[in-house]
Amino acid sequence: MMEWTDRHCRYFLRQLSHHCLLYTEMMTTAALLHGNPGRLLQFDPAEHPVALQLGGSQPDELAEAARIGEAHGYDEINLNLGCPSDRVQFGRFGACLMAEPERVATCITAMRRAVALPVSVKTRIGIDAQDSYEHLYRFVDRLAQAGCSTFIVHARKAILTGLSPKENRNIPELKYDYVYRLKQDFPVLEIILNGGVSNLDDATAQLGHVDGIMLGREAYHNPYLLAEVDGRFFNDNHPLPTRAGIVQRMLPYIERELQAGAELKHITRHMLGLFQGVPGARAWRRHLSHHGPRAGAGTEVILAALEAVAEVGARDHDSAEIMQHHA
Secondary structure (H helix, E strand, O other): OOOOOOHHHHHHHHOOOOOOOEEOOOEEHHHHHHOOHHHHOOOOHHHOOEEEEEEOOOHHHHHHHHHHHHHOOOOEEEEEEOOOOHHHHHOOOHHHHHHOHHHHHHHHHHHHHHOOOOEEEEEEOOEOOEOOHHHHHHHHHHHHHOOOOEEEEEOOOEOOOOOOHHHHOOOOOOOHHHHHHHHHHOOOOEEEEEOOOOOHHHHHHHOOOOOEEEOOHHHHHOHHHHHHHHHHHOOOOOOOOOHHHHHHHHHHHHHHHHHOOOOOHHHHHHHOOOOOOOOOHHHHHHHHHHHOOOOOOOHHHHHHHHHHHHHHHHHHHHHHHHHHHHO
């Protein structure tokens, strides 16, 4: 989810669910230690609970990055062991580290000693030919010995040569049984399933086998599915927010960010899928995509897009009435 789940995205998603744990995009230790951590780690207090996801393979660097994340107020530190991109492999982090369990264990130990926060990992079920359940078992067991108690497991292996990151999200076979077996073999660990879950009914079914579900691109492209998460999984039955209400709640944040120098397009790009699957979705996307990038664009663009959605809805309603009358 690099370049997707930035702070604007997370603030938007928080308007849909008060309780789900949000993750940052993966940030490398080099960026945090040698860049501008204040800018990179900035987030709004409304985003809590939020986890900082790190990419790296040097224990001392990961420990320092974790300390920085803790100082900035994050709720969890997560180590990415699942990204298969060539660039990430060149930096010796992400999924390729599944071939080095001892190194990863050392990293986990260093991070846990550095911070009081929970330290979790996001991993695959295997890489290349190292894809047996026995290999996954040994990997998880070693990291558990190092003190990691939460594993977010993408139920596909990563093929490190020959497939793009996008292909690695679809081509390797989903093996949910591997993840189920992990929970059976490590009942005290928190096992979170990732991969292939596209709706809350699927999530409910999977929760019969694991402790939690991670939603990635599905929640990004169809964010309104998160609106039912609090009532369905967290016993928080606050009134279900409407799509228009969510837009209205975003306006003060957007105005504040624009005044601080942000560009509208950097916020609205995360909101394009809000009306996915309902009348007016295309009008919403088209208006934001066309007018949002213009210089000086402000909240009037969003209000106009909302009006465009309402116009489509009114036309559909009128058409339905006409059809009913003829019937």
